[in-house]
Amino acid sequence: MRFDLHSHTNCSDGELSPEELVLRAENKAIDVLAITDHDTVSAITPAKAAIKKHKLNLTLIEGVEISTSWHGFEIHIVGLNIDSNNSLLQQRLTQQIATRNLRAEKIAGKLAAIGFENCFDEVKKIAQGQSISRVHFAKYLLRAGHVSHIQQAFDKYLARRAKAYVAPMWISIEEAINWIHQAGGEAVLAHPTRYDMTNKWVKKLIEEFKLAGGDAIEAALPRQNKNELIQLVNYANQAQLKVSQGSDFHRVSPYTELGKTLDLPETCEPVWRNWTHLEQVSATINME
Ligand code: AMP
Ligand code: MN
Ligand code: MN
Numbered sequence: 001m002r003f004d005l006h007s008h009t010n011c012s013d014g015e016l017s018p019e020e021l022v023l024r025a026e027n028k029a030i031d032v033l034a035i036t037d038h039d040t041v042s043a044i045t046p047a048k049a050a051i052k053k054h055k056l057n058l059t060l061i062e063g064v065e066i067s068t069s070w071h072g073f074e075i076h077i078v079g080l081n082i083d084s085n086n087s088l089l090q091q092r093l094t095q096q097i098a099t100r101n102l103r104a105e106k107i108a109g110k111l112a113a114i115g116f117e118n119c120f121d122e123v124k125k126i127a128q129g130q131s132i133s134r135v136h137f138a139k140y141l142l143r144a145g146h147v148s149h150i151q152q153a154f155d156k157y158l159a160r161r162a163k164a165y166v167a168p169m170w171i172s173i174e175e176a177i178n179w180i181h182q183a184g185g186e187a188v189l190a191h192p193t194r195y196d197m198t199n200k201w202v203k204k205l206i207e208e209f210k211l212a213g214g215d216a217i218e219a220a221l222p223r224q225n226k227n228e229l230i231q232l233v234n235y236a237n238q239a240q241l242k243v244s245q246g247s248d249f250h251r252v253s254p255y256t257e258l259g260k261t262l263d264l265p266e267t268c269e270p271v272w273r274n275w276t277h278l279e280q281v282s283a284t285i286n287m288e
C-alpha cells in the first residue's frame with residue numbers, strides 16, 4: 001500500500017483544491033492520503049465529498065499541521081486520524097487562525113516600514129479568504145517584482161532573521177500534542193531536519209517531543225538523501241517513537257509530487273501499523 005501522510009490544499013498554502021488533490025492522489029496510485037493543512041481542517045469535508053463523487057479507491061486520513069513555538073523555532077506538529085468535527089479542536093484551531101492573522105498584520109507592518117506599503121490587501125486576495133501564510137506574502141513579493149523567486153522572498157524578507165520576520169507567538173509543542181490526542185489523533189513531529197538547526201538541537205527536539213507525549217516522527221521526507229532517512233529512523237528507534245512518511249505536497253512542480261520517493265525501511269514501526277480502518281482497504285487491494 002502506498003501512503004502519503006502529509007499534504008496541503010488551497011485551504012492553507014497549497015495550490016490545489018481539495019477535489020483536485022484527491023484526484024491527483026488517485027492518479028499517482030496513492031492508497032492512503034492524509035490532508036494536513038496548516039492550522040485548519042476545512043479541506044476534509046470537501047475532500048470526502050469528492051472521493052464519494054468520483055468513487056475513488058482512496059482512504060482519506062483526517063489531519064492537520066499545527067504551528068508551535070519552541071526555543072524561538074517554529075515547529076510543526078502533524079495530527080493524524082483526528083476527528084475533524086471535534087468541536088474543541090475546531091475552537092482551538094479558530095484561535096490559531098486568529099494568531100496567524102495577527103502575525104500577518106505584523107508582517108505587513110514590517111514590510112510597509114521598509115517601503116512595501118498597502119501590501120496586506122493584495123496578500124489577503126492571494127489567500128482567497130483562507131488562512132494567511134508567509135507563502136501568500138512570498139507570492140505577493142514575487143508578483144510585485146520585488147524578488148525573482150519564492151525562495152528569495154523567504155531568504156530576504158520572511159525567514160527567521162530576515163527583514164520582515166515576526167517572532168513566533170504559537171502554542172507550545174505539548175499543547176499541540178494534547179489538542180491532537182483530545183481529538184482522537186496521533187501526534188507526529190513534522191520534517192525534523194527542516195528547521196535550520198544543528199543535529200544536537202534536532203536530537204533535543206525529538207527527545208522533548210517524546211517527553212511531551214508525542215507518538216511519531218516523520219522520517220521519509222521529499223528531496224531526501226539516504227543518510228538522512230537512516231538517521232531519522234535511528235533517532236525514532238532510540239526515542240521509542242513510531243515513524244511516518246509524507247511528501248508535504250503543496251503544488252505541482254518538477255521537485256515535489258504526492259508519494260514520490262517515500263519508503264521506510266523494515267527496521268522501524270510505521271505509525272499506521274495498528275490503523276484498523278485500513279484492513280478493509282488492504283483486503284480489497286489483495287483481492288485485485
Ligand atoms: P507559515 O505557516 O505562514 O509560517 O509559512 C510556512 C510555510 O512556508 C511552510 O509550510 C512552507 O510551505 C513555506 N516555507 C517556509 N520556509 C520556506 C522557505 N525557506 N522557502 C520556501 N517556502 C518556505
Ligand atoms: Mn506550507
Ligand atoms: Mn511544515
Ligand code: MN
Binds near residue numbers: 008065248
Ligand atoms: Mn506541511
